[in-house]
Amino acid sequence: MSTLLEVSGVSVTFDGFRAINNLSIAIAEPELRAVIGPNGAGKTTFMDIVTGKTRPDSGHVIWGEKSVSLLGMSESQIARAGIGRKFQKPTVFEEQTVAENFAMALRNKRGPFDVLLFRPNAAGDARIAELATEVGLLDDLPRRAGDLSHGQKQWLEIGMLLAQDPRLLLVDEPAAGMTPAEREHTTDLLVRAAKTRAVVVIEHDMEFVRRLNCKVTVLHEGTVLAEGSLDHVTANKEVIDVYLGR
Structure with missing residues (x-):
């Protein structure tokens, strides 16, 4: 496993509030990682920084084998x-079928009008069937996406x-808002996806995190409080005090 993403010494302040404070996290490829912590710990801001939605005040976010900085992108x-x-x-296209949603997402980018006029080809059909099988929606391809359950929309x-x-x-x-059966299916889906890529999951549901059976990073006040297996971090006194004891 090689390091795919390296966040080092990153800080960001919003209106005087330090949301991320000298944060350093490394994610390997492939890897499944869970990120937990109390509200306001910086979990969403961490994702915002990695995806370019938020620019940090300081630090580095390095990507891939060529060590490219994401901060200039x-x-x-x-x-x-x-x-x-x-x-x-x-966020799915509710008026389109499940198949059309997959067609829109496939890497050869098509605009919404192209999809409405979409003439399937064998390779595209095969890839759509493969993706639908992977997420458990093969039988639902003709259905309107808006008619799916909450969990099925998440899988779609x-x-x-994954089509990208x-x-x-x-x-x-x-796992939020899912039935127990949907949560179980989602666990399996994420575990499978992480066999060939890096998957980082923010979650509050500890049973869901336990089923993921992966390395856990605990954030608190914008920095890493503890890291390791779920049993390791949940035995940490500081983690109990700031998060689990609430």
Whole structure:
């Protein structure tokens, strides 16, 4: 495993509030990593920095074998470099079918009008079927995306991100609002995805994190408080005091 993403000494302040404070995190490829911590710990800001949404005041964010700085790149350049992000609320094209959503996401970028006039080809069909199988939506390809359950919309969006072949997938609270069965399926999906790429999951549900069975980073006040297995970090007195004891 080689280091894919290295965040080092990063700080960012909003209106006098230090949201990220000398943060350093390294993510390998492939790797599955969970990031936990209390509200306001800097978890979402960390993702914002990596994806170019927020510019830090200081520090370095280095990407890939060529050690490219992400800080000089736009959000779209960062996405094209291989970083995909899934927000907490699913954003799919509700009026289109599941198949059309996948078609829109496939790497040979098509505009929405192209998709409406989309004439399937064998390679595209095969890739759509492969993605749908991977996320568990093969039987739902003809369905309107708006008719899917909350969990299925989450899987569709993850599948649409996988269609872009990202090397790093950032996923924000995927288990929120899911049924136990949906959470189990989501766990399996993320574990499989992390066999061939880096997947970083922000999550509050400790049972979900336990099922991921991966390295855990605990953030507090914008810096790393503890890192290691879930058992290791949940036994840490500081982690109990600032997060688990609440």
